[in-house]
Amino acid sequence: MVAKIFILAFLNVALAQELDQLDELIDHLSKNYGSKIGLLTPSNYASVKRILPDGVKPVYVEHEQDLTKMVLNGSIVAALVSGLPEKKYHDALHIFSSNLVTMHSFLMAPDLSTDYPHGNSENLSTYHLSLAINAAQSKMQLKGIDLQLAIKNAPKQLIQAHTCKEDDQTQFAVPNKREAVGLLRDILDSQEIRVLAQGPADWGINDGNYLLDPPVGFYPDFLEAVVDEFKNLSGPDKELYGQIKIRRIFSNKSPFPWYYLFNGTAHLTEPYFILDAPYAGSGKPCTRDDQCLETETGYEKCTGYCRHASRPRYIMLRSSCTSLGTDSKFYTKRNSRESGGSSNSGLVVLIVLLVVFVAGLAGLLKYQELLETFK
Structure with missing residues (x-):
């Protein structure tokens, strides 16, 4: 039972999704009706509304630092600004284009x-x-x-x-x-x-x-x-x-x-x-x-x-x-300290470790069965 719980927890960590691309964010929002997106003004929402799936809930925040903190504490899935969040937060965020000028x-x-x-x-x-x-x-x-x-x-x-x-x-x-x-x-x-x-x-x-x-x-x-x-x-x-x-x-x-x-x-x-x-x-x-x-x-x-x-x-x-024109940017919380594509590498490593663990556990159980046979 303990092993089963450990395996499920391990899988949850291994399969945690890094939303670091527009298509991944749109897919996540489509599958999670009522997800919240943070914005500074209704005008920012209007500028990208056409690419967002139905059911997205806009949340308006006056100050950009508060918007970023909400992304980091998980109270919103993503935020959108018509520029970039402050540089001091970049290592903790995935930042990617909305593909809209x-x-x-x-x-x-x-x-x-x-x-x-x-x-x-x-x-x-x-x-x-x-x-x-x-x-x-x-x-x-x-x-x-x-x-x-x-x-x-x-x-x-x-x-x-x-x-x-x-x-x-x-x-x-x-x-x-x-x-x-x-x-x-x-x-x-x-x-x-x-x-x-x-x-x-x-x-x-x-x-x-x-x-x-x-x-x-x-x-x-x-x-x-x-x-x-x-x-x-x-x-x-x-x-x-x-x-x-x-x-x-x-x-x-x-x-x-x-x-x-x-x-x-x-x-x-x-x-x-x-x-x-x-x-x-x-x-x-x-x-x-x-x-x-x-x-x-x-x-x-x-x-x-x-x-x-x-x-x-x-x-x-x-x-x-x-x-001027601005490339409106979404940003999401970075679940790993690695960037972009390397999050997939981390996922592969976790899955490999999981496979090794399960194989080892299966071998241990088989060994115990053999011992029981010779008793």
């Missing part, structure tokens, strides 16, 4: 038009602002500063998937400082750019720790680099835009307050927002429909907050040129 950009309110009946009126127009942001970002990327920031904040995997060609600066018609209108006018007059941000939260020191003041990491550095170029912009009149300071407007509200972009509370978002994540309304608190934004069919529906049928963000909002 996630696109990011600055987001702004669209201008009022037939296509965008929910858009901003002239005094809050973002057209001139979008020209300036695209010019500033493209200048920064042309200098390779984004790559330098990825190296500075390593490990940070940066995919250069740009929708604007940086080497053709003629495509960016920067408005003259004195002729700027809408939200660009407001920025230049106030010398402040108000940036809508998720959080504050700690997404790891490589991506961004927004609990610190000032925040540190790749995304805070990226925004600062764009604003530095923004300050030095000038239109045909050669008058520089001048000093601009950054003021972040954080929110963890659900639904997210996109209406801050429409009423001028914020000029634009951080550069890390995911383009194809769902937008389901402005999120403005309300008591009746006509307090909400107008849509092609009337108004958003008031359900305590202004909501409407989900659409991709890039359809409902104005996007800058893409800021």
